[in-house]
Every structure is written in structure tokens, then in C-alpha cells.
Amino acid sequence: MQLGIDLGSRTIKVVVVKDGVLIDHAVAESGFEPHVQSRELIARFTPSRIIATGYGRHMAHKHFADEVITEIKAHALGARHFFPECRTILDVGGQDSKVIALTQEGRVATFQMNDKCAAGTGRFLEMMAATLGFFLDEFGAAAAQSDQDVPINSMCAVFAESEVISLKNRGVPVQDIARAIHISVVDRLAGMLQKVGYVDQVIFTGGVANNFFVVEALARKLGVSVLVPSIPTITGALGAALHTGGKCQAGI
């Protein structure tokens, strides 16, 4: 039994795998002390090996994990578990968005991540939802109520917030602004995908894949099918749990 743990910026995800089959998973907020939170989360399992990924992977390695792999590799492994043929993965989490291109055999061919900037990430959607007074899980539905094109020009989360505030103050309905925000995120993600290149279908993972409006708008924009695993948030943790490498990170 192997345990994969993905220590993300917003949540910690745990997946337990036995003989290549997902048998259990758990998710918790990262909190202020992610390694304490992680320990509580893994306490109820008795894995033979723990593999950590995500932003907190090295801290996990220091405290309890046997091995670390990057989110890139973890998502590649996790996505292939659900979609064994897939070649293109889009992962949008709390603070990162990334596009991963795989070879036919499933090796990472190339990848691209957002620059040091929150635009096009889950955090951006979260901030914007709060600015407009929505809960995050109702934000996509709010956007779906509008069919108006309102452009949001700003690439920067901070400036986009002031742009949104000025739209509100011009009397633009919140649903229209919600839609505009979603479209700006979709445009950015589509741009990343176009830069890396995509084949046939795009596998969409990470927390933002729970937002149906982003998924549908992206599929429309790219003209391909965008497929989401049943629990998109745990893809990285699943990939970590499935990892059977043995290469350990050691500084020279």
C-alpha cells in the first residue's frame, strides 16, 4: 500500500493505492502548519511508502515522506491512471496553472507554468468571487447566467480587482462581471495550451476543474473535448501514490 500526498497552497490531498487501485482518499485545508495537518490526515492509514508532491513536498520529505516528485510528474501519472492514452494535461490549482504535454508512452515531453502571477489560477477566481460576493462553488453558475461580453483587460490579479470594482460601480450586473472573469481565465489557459500544443483532448485536473463553466468555455474555445477526472483535485496525490521510481532528490 502506497500513500501519495499533495501539499498544495490551499488544500492537502491524500490518496492511498493498493496494487495500482485507488482505495481511499482524504482532503483537508492546508492551514497554518501543513505538516501537522498532513500528519493527522495520514494517521489513519498504514502505508508502506509515502510519496509527497506539491508546494510543500520538501517539507513533507523532511518530516515524514519517503520520497518526493514534482506536481508535473504527479499529474502526468495521475491523469494517465484515469485516461491511459492522454497526451495533454491542464492543471489549475490554487497558485499555479500548468500545461503538461506527454509522449505517447506517457513521459513528460514538455510543460509550461504560469509566471509569478496569480492570473489564471484558482486563487484569482477565489479573490474575484469574494470581490463580487459569491461563494466559490456558486461562482461558475453565476457566470452561466450571463450571455454578455464584458472585456476584462488586466492580466494582473491586483489590477483586475480594481477593474472589477469599477465595472461594479458602472452598474454592470454581477453575473456579467462573473462571466467576464471566467472568460479572462479561460483565455489565459487557452493561450498556455496553444503555446505548448495539444492533441485530441485535454485532461483538466486541479480544483478549478470543478468549475463547470471554465471547463465548458475552454472546450468551446479550443474546439476539443475537455475531460475531467471524477475527483480532479486528487490527481496529483494519486500520481504520487502510483509513483514507483526510487530516485531520491539529493543536493550535490
Next chain:
Amino acid sequence: MDAEQFMVKSDQELWTRLNMDVERFKNMPPMLTQAYTNIFLNQKNRPKGMSYFNDCVANIHTGRIDELMAAKGEGKPVVGTFCVYVPEELVVAAGGICVGLCGGAQGSIADAEKILPRNICPMVKSAFGFKVGGICPYFQAVDFVYGETTCDAKKKTWELLDAYVPTHVMEIPQRKGARDKALWLEEVKEFKTAVEKVTGNQTGHDEIAGAIRLINDKRRALQRLNTLRHHNPAPISGLDMLLIEQIAFYDEPGRFAGKVNELCDELEKRIKSGSSVAPATTPRIMVSGTPMALPNWKLHNIIEKSGAIVVNEESCIGTRYYKDLIDESSTTVESQLERLTDRYMQIDCSCFTPNNERMSQVVKEYRESGAQGIIDYCLQFCHTYNIEAVKLRQVCEKEGIPFLAIESDYSPEDVGQLQTRIEAFIEQIQG
């Protein structure tokens, strides 16, 4: 040198004489001591010959400055430069000293941003900030600065810098045709006259020949070192190589070349005996792109802490500085200046268009260094290198070279993200 013994030295009396902001600057040596200890001295199995370069860092704000001040006392001018295009041979021929000025620290950015716009190159901001903040002894010691027109941020900043320190500008052509070469030759001649005016010395054939030999020797020593470091398993780390490439810009050239050659002798022995800093299975990465001015060790540090080794720097502070030599056989000054111009026109900076030579140079260095992937490093807002990375990626795809482009500045805030990308790139090349 033991980590406990190492300390970047202080000399408040010297700094006061140089009219520096001593209250602020006195915190710099302890900070540098700590950073250097963590990044360099904790490396395993460093070559013994690195102790000289440790000393160079320990004396960076004191001993070397004393040397510069002593030379000034003898009437030799000290000239600050920023770019590999400024022909240091002519400064040396006229009896002057050339020092590359610092521009690789986050600490002076805030000083610069009081005056300069925020969204320009961090190297230009850092350098400008060092002068206006009075927190760089080299900037305080120089009589003149020679700038060039390689990019918009630099050429417009020189206009402002001139109010703080006399700044002479050389015009770098943007293409490599006959007309452009003629322009550059004129600029070189004008530079020679300007330097002579400062030094008060006329430079003839013999002085120029001596200077060309001296600087060629320095470049030859660096070439030799770079060839040795390509060996697998690596006899020296990428961080140590980068440090030496950085010190090449401010140390006394003759002594420096001697010490680099001594280190090369040691590395040859290491290679024979199989002594290395990392096992032969260590993933080998070549860095290309924009310069890493002192004390910018950010990328190398992340790469080598992630379990890979840097085996080549295709960069201004790297091979671009030493790959080309000046023909030493000229018998007249006119011919010397032409050969010098030839050499400088071979530099493949992205400020040129087109710059296809660089594409083949990158591939050549990749093959020679036995690298397994290229990380292209672009300073934020460096448009020419940033755009050229698009072409470089296409070339690498065609050649089957794993390629990762990174854009960053000196702030620590993106270290986590860079680490993820670099580790993923290492996983990618390991397969």
C-alpha cells in the same frame, strides 16, 4: 578554507573615504558572508584552488578596493564597465584598470526605483541603485563609467547615471554588415582617444599588443577551465565556475589568469584520479541567456540543490566573454584595432538582428559540454533575450534538446515556483 574561518571583510574607514553610506553598507559583508557560506562553502569536495576565489570574495569590499585606490594614487584611472562589448584591452593598454560593476543584487533595487521606472531590467536597476544609494565601493572608486547601447534600458539609464558619475557611451551597431563593422571600428577609435585623454598616456603598438596578450591569456585560462569542467564526472561545480566567471570581471587580469591556470592543473589531476563533485549519473544542465552579475547565484543554486549540475554558461558572464580571442599578429596600431573590432563583432548578443550565430553556438556548446538539457535564463524585461528564446526553443526542438525557458529577477519570491519547474525539468531529462 573552513566555513568557520570565512568572513567577508569590512573597512569602514575606507568606505567613509569613498563617500559611501557606511551605516547601511556595514550590514552587507555579514549578509554576504552568510550567503556565501551557505551556497559555496557547504559544497562537497571543492577543489583546493577555490581558496583563492574565496579570498577574492572575502576581499571584495576591502582588499581589491585598496588595490584600486593604490593604482589611482599612481595616476592610473579606474574605469567601470557593464558589458562584454567595452574593449578592456584599450583601457589596460593605456595603463588603466577595468572593473565590471555590480548589478546582481536585490538590495539596491529599491534605491533605483525611487528614480527609475519599475518595469525595466533588474540588472540596470540594481547597478543604478548601487550608485545612487552609495552602496558599492567599486562604483565609488571608478573615475569613469563606459556604457553602451545594447538595450533601451541601459542607454537611457546612462543619461541619468551621468549626473552621478561621468558616463561615456559607445554605440553598438545592431547588425553585422560591413557598414556596421565600420561604425564599430570608428567607435573603438573614439574610445581609444577618450581613454587616452583620461589616462594622459598615448598608447602605441607595444602597449596595445601587451594588453591584447594579457586579456587573451585571461580568456584562454577561462576556456581551459571551461573545457575541464565539461568532464563527466564533473571536477568542479557549476556554482564555482559561475563565481570564477564573475570574478573575471573585477580581479587583476594577470594574477587571475595565473590562479585559474593553477586551478586547471588541479582539475586535470582530479580528472585523472576520478575525484569529482558529483557522480557521473548526475543530470547535466547547460544554462543559456542573460548575464548573472555578482552576487546573482539564484538559478545555479536552485539547479544544484535540486540534484543536477550546471556544466556550461552560454552567457555574457560565461562563454560569451571568453570564447573569442584577438589575433595577436598585428604589426600596426591600425591593424590591431581592426583585429580587436573583428573579435568584438563576433559576440553573439541578442541585441543583434539577425543573430543566427548564437543558435549554432548554443547547440555547439551543448554538445561540447555533454549537457542533457538547456535552461534558458532571461532577466525580467530583457526583451531581446526573451524574444530570442522563442527561436532558441524551436532550434532545440529540432535538435531534440530538452529546453526550459525561465524568466526571473533577483527577488526571492519566485524561488518555490522555479524549484518546481527545475525539478520537473530534471525529472523530464531523467525520463
